[in-house]
Amino acid sequence: MDSKSPFNDQPQSLTKKFLPWTLYALLPIAIIRLYFYPTILPISPSDQLHQKSSIITTTSSSPSQEGKRADVEIECNYSHGKWVHEKVGPLYNGTTCGTIKDGQNCMRHGRPDMGYLHWRWRPEQCNLPRFEPHTFLQILRNKHLAFVGDSMARNQLESLLCMLSTVSPPDLVYHAGDDDKFRRWHFSSHNVNVSIYWSPFLVKGIEKSETRNYNQLFLDSVDERWASDMDQMDMIVLSVGHWYLHPAVYFDGGLALGCHYCPGQNYTEIGFYEVFRKAIKTTLNSIIERIAVNGNEINVILTTFSPHHFEGEWDKFGACPKTRPYEENEKKLEGMDEEMRRVEVEEVEAAKTNAKQGVRLRVEALDITKLSLLRPDGHPGPYMYAFPFANGIAERVQNDCVHWCLPGPVDTWNEILLDVMKRWYKNLIPT
Numbered sequence: 471m472d473s474k475s476p477f478n479d480q481p482q483s484l485t486k487k488f489l490p491w492t493l494y495a496l497l498p499i500a501i502i503r504l505y506f507y508p509t510i511l512p513i514s515p516s517d518q519l520h521q522k523s524s525i526i527t528t529t530s531s532s533p534s535q536e537g538k539r540a541d542v543e544i545e546c547n548y549s550h551g552k553w554v555h556e557k558v559g560p561l562y563n564g565t566t567c568g569t570i571k572d573g574q575n576c577m578r579h580g581r582p583d584m585g586y587l588h589w590r591w592r593p594e595q596c597n598l599p600r601f602e603p604h605t606f607l608q609i610l611r612n613k614h615l616a617f618v619g620d621s622m623a624r625n626q627l628e629s630l631l632c633m634l635s636t637v638s639p640p641d642l643v644y645h646a647g648d649d650d651k652f653r654r655w656h657f658s659s660h661n662v663n664v665s666i667y668w669s670p671f672l673v674k675g676i677e678k679s680e681t682r683n684y685n686q687l688f689l690d691s692v693d694e695r696w697a698s699d700m701d702q703m704d705m706i707v708l709s710v711g712h713w714y715l716h717p718a719v720y721f722d723g724g725l726a727l728g729c730h731y732c733p734g735q736n737y738t739e740i741g742f743y744e745v746f747r748k749a750i751k752t753t754l755n756s757i758i759e760r761i762a763v764n765g766n767e768i769n770v771i772l773t774t775f776s777p778h779h780f781e782g783e784w785d786k787f788g789a790c791p792k793t794r795p796y797e798e799n800e801k802k803l804e805g806m807d808e809e810m811r812r813v814e815v816e817e818v819e820a821a822k823t824n825a826k827q828g829v830r831l832r833v834e835a836l837d838i839t840k841l842s843l844l845r846p847d848g849h850p851g852p853y854m855y856a857f858p859f860a861n862g863i864a865e866r867v868q869n870d871c872v873h874w875c876l877p878g879p880v881d882t883w884n885e886i887l888l889d890v891m892k893r894w895y896k897n898l899i900p901t
């Protein structure tokens with residue numbers, strides 16, 4: 471996890487020999503340093519009739535709903551919609567905030583086409599407003615929002631920080647770990663803390679090293695590097711997934727369960743979908759248990775799996791060459807993207823059931839899988855490095871077709887996040 475290049479641990483030699491069913495994992499594993507995930511907002515049948523109503527309407531019609539919250543909220547299936555062209559561009563650019571990781575700062579790295587900055591997500595069932603930094607900060611006043619996960623969590627956090635910075639520049643008040651994997655910012659204007667915790671499995675894990683080329687996961691224990699701070703968190707955004715594709719050995723209750731891609735070792739290959747499910751379950755159940763003990767209220771968003779768009783070899787020119795979004799029906803959600811998302815959405819639903827009886831938890835999936843699948847144009851590709859073609863096109867050109875350019879499609883994830891928060895914290899929305 472040190473990491474100069476996002477690719478420095480990619481198991482090139484392994485990829486040719488993968489078991490057939492692990493083929494989905496081939497491309498992403500080449501770039502495995504770059505990850506994260508999202509979810510969908512489930513709609514209950516009784517809500518469907520009301521989906522056309524806007525959030526604002528809801529607020530004004532709900533004085534008697536205090537105390538009933540979640541039961542009466544109006545929800546929108548954000549993942550059903552299309553990308554429409556929009557003249558007005560993003561709220562920020564590559565130089566307005568200092569928090570964009572180099573590899574995702576496509577503007578500064580000389581990406582020449584700008585078309586990818588001019589698309590808005592239009593959900594079929596509701597109106598998704600442009601991001602409102604003031605509203606976001608107002609809702610979070612005196613609160614702590616924590617992002618927990620892998621590099622996709624970081625991608626989403628950095629988008630949020632850039633958008634919030636346009637109205638209130640934050641101070642970095644804490645940083646630790648190599649590559650500053652644990653950081654906290656303070657927005658003094660609203661006394662808001664926003665932090666990020668590196669935890670690529672959410673559960674306890676030992677990441678691979680020079681001496682051991684596979685991860686070890688302990689599926690029954692939540693990762694205390696973030697979980698021990700849970701009593702100080704008001705809202706948590708969880709985002710993981712791509713690290714589950716790596717070779718790994720899994721343990722549960724002190725026993726070895728099996729492994730994923732561990733040739734030569736005496737473990738049974740069990741793949742990673744059910745392992746992933748177990749880890750998400752452990753995570754959400756731990757949150758529920760700690761809320762019961764600590765007595766605080768926590769709102770949880772699980773960002774669903776974010777698809778990659780490798781069309782060719784990761785280190786060849788043109789690995790993700792598209793410059794326009796797909797049409798809604800041009801690209802079907804399938805394979806690993808579909809499975810990983812399904813696990814997440816199902817486990818969020820299970821957690822809602824488990825959390826009943828007075829536990830102060832709200833949880834939703836931020837279902838960005840399909841809408842992100844439609845954005846093959848949004849990745850850094852070769853612009854993960856600055857001016858990659860300054861000396862012409864080399865034979866080998868590394869490409870990041872996993873993470874997203876900032877500004878870029880991830881800004882939309884945060885627009886949806888805010889829309890969900892506006893439902894959750896209706897009474898805090900300024901009128």
Ligand SMILES: *[C@@H]1O[C@H](CO)[C@@H](O)[C@H](O)[C@H]1NC(C)=O
Nearest residue numbers: 510511512513547549550551
């Ligand atoms: C949301 O819409 C998508 C695309 O139409 C559909 O596949 C999905 O099942 C819907 N989700 C819910 C919870 O209704």
Ligand SMILES: *[C@@H]1O[C@H](CO)[C@@H](O)[C@H](O)[C@H]1NC(C)=O
Nearest residue numbers: 561562563564565566567577
């Ligand atoms: C970025 O935004 C800043 C502030 O809004 C502006 O001064 C600057 O010209 C912009 N840069 C580019 C490349 O658009």
Ligand SMILES: *[C@@H]1O[C@H](CO)[C@@H](O)[C@H](O)[C@H]1NC(C)=O
Nearest residue numbers: 612613614643656661662663
């Ligand atoms: C924000 O973090 C600081 C420590 O950096 C802490 O003193 C403060 O209480 C936190 N505020 C909130 C609202 O979490």
Ligand SMILES: *[C@@H]1O[C@H](CO)[C@@H](O)[C@H](O)[C@H]1NC(C)=O
Nearest residue numbers: 725726733734735736737738
């Ligand atoms: C693999 O594990 C089984 C069951 O634990 C054991 O019987 C067998 O001897 C082991 N094989 C090797 C090569 O270690």
